[in-house]
Amino acid sequence: MCDEIIEQKIDITTSVMNKNDLFAAENRGFLKGKGIYTLNLISSPGAGKTTVLESMAHYFGSRMAVIEGDIQTRRDAERIEKAGCQAWQIETGGACHLDAHAVKHAMDQMELDSDILELLAIENVGNLICPSGYDLGENLRIGLLSVPEGDDKILKYPSLFSTINVLVINKMDLLPHLDFDVDRAIEECRSLNPDVLVFTVSAKTGEGMEEFCDFVESNYS
Amino acid sequence: MHELSLAHDMTRIIGNVLGRKVHLDRVNITVGPLSGISPESLRFCFTEIAKIEGFGEPELVINQTRAKLICLDCDTEYEAEDFYQGCPDCGSLSRKILSGREFTVDSVELEEGED
Numbered sequence A: 001m002c003d004e005i006i007e008q009k010i011d012i013t014t015s016v017m018n019k020n021d022l023f024a025a026e027n028r029g030f031l032k033g034k035g036i037y038t039l040n041l042i043s044s045p046g047a048g049k050t051t052v053l054e055s056m057a058h059y060f061g062s063r064m065a066v067i068e069g070d071i072q073t074r075r076d077a078e079r080i081e082k083a084g085c086q087a088w089q090i091e092t093g094g095a096c097h098l099d100a101h102a103v104k105h106a107m108d109q110m111e112l113d114s115d116i117l118e119l120l121a122i123e124n125v126g127n128l129i130c131p132s133g134y135d136l137g138e139n140l141r142i143g144l145l146s147v148p149e150g151d152d153k154i155l156k157y158p159s160l161f162s163t164i165n166v167l168v169i170n171k172m173d174l175l176p177h178l179d180f181d182v183d184r185a186i187e188e189c190r191s192l193n194p195d196v197l198v199f200t201v202s203a204k205t206g207e208g209m210e211e212f213c214d215f216v217e218s219n220y221s
Numbered sequence B: 001m002h003e004l005s006l007a008h009d010m011t012r013i014i015g016n017v018l019g020r021k022v023h024l025d026r027v028n029i030t031v032g033p034l035s036g037i038s039p040e041s042l043r044f045c046f047t048e049i050a051k052i053e054g055f056g057e058p059e060l061v062i063n064q065t066r067a068k069l070i071c072l073d074c075d076t077e078y079e080a081e082d083f084y085q086g087c088p089d090c091g092s093l094s095r096k097i098l099s100g101r102e103f104t105v106d107s108v109e110l111e112e113g114e115d
């Protein structure tokens, strides 16, 4: 008689991020096929992501489309539309980050076939932790840090600042009123992330924005 | 915290592989120190989600790995337990990450009587 041994341990060996990474790869291929270069903007709430995008809207006009990620409301998308760009709002309904599937779903409903469209900017949910683990299919991951947040934030949020391609330090117009040490922030970011590129801007006054937009454009043109 | 959505993803993966919902005794996972995941927060979320999703009350066994890095300043290959541990030879934090971002569901063990 041969007792059948029931295998109680079952192998799974699956990366939890696998599903997101597959959608991200699909998004990247889809956007490449359309000739659209894609940005993922990540910062804490209120660092100025939407204001930076409004300023970029003046530079790029209808060459840029925007996906807005917020927990609730269409407010940011309305601001972008007013600034002259196509905008799609994702309301995550509580989720603290965007994922590649939500972005794919948004893209399915947007008008991305236009010949003049060359840039898609995705504004992630305001959060320095959770968005960092999710590849959306972007070509450039941009971390935004604003001067009032303090120059010590970079080493406190290494999972974000070690994975960005570009650091944008925003609200430079407020620098005279604060003790933010720009060199310290840049140095700490480089220590985690030696290849990072840094721009200092004020989305409000426009200072540094043209240089930043020139750089974004130079990546694909 | 996104540990809640990751706990959902874990039950979805387990459900897909098993093809059904059964009570589990243990769930074995691997979490790298550069994954951005807080193991204790994940454990808290997973315990709740597993119960709600019909997988019983499995013990979550977390294999916490060390990151493998190469120093970009002096080429030393080293291991680290977090983002801040620099090169043991020269102290530099400039490095190439070879591993440490992993987060996998490795295996599950069924409760006795479930098959």
Ligand SMILES: Nc1nc2c(ncn2[C@@H]2O[C@H](COP(=O)(O)OP(=O)(O)OP(=O)(O)O)[C@@H](O)[C@H]2O)c(=O)[nH]1
Residues within 6 Å of the ligand: A043, A044, A045, A046, A047, A048, A049, A050, A051, A052, A076, A125, A126, A127, A170, A171, A172, A173, A174, A201, A202, A203, A204, A205
């Ligand atoms: N002084 C100054 N204020 C700025 C600048 N950029 C943005 N702000 C202000 O900062 C506040 C927040 O800006 P938003 O652009 O809404 O920030 P956000 O990152 O999109 O915020 P969430 O989407 O809620 O995460 C607004 O009151 C802006 O006017 C800047 O360069 N200088």
Ligand SMILES: [Mg+2]
Residues within 6 Å of the ligand: A049, A050, A051, A076, A123
């Ligand atoms: Mg915004």
Ligand SMILES: [Zn+2]
Residues within 6 Å of the ligand: B071, B072, B073, B074, B075, B076, B087, B088, B089, B090, B091, B092
């Ligand atoms: Zn070294």
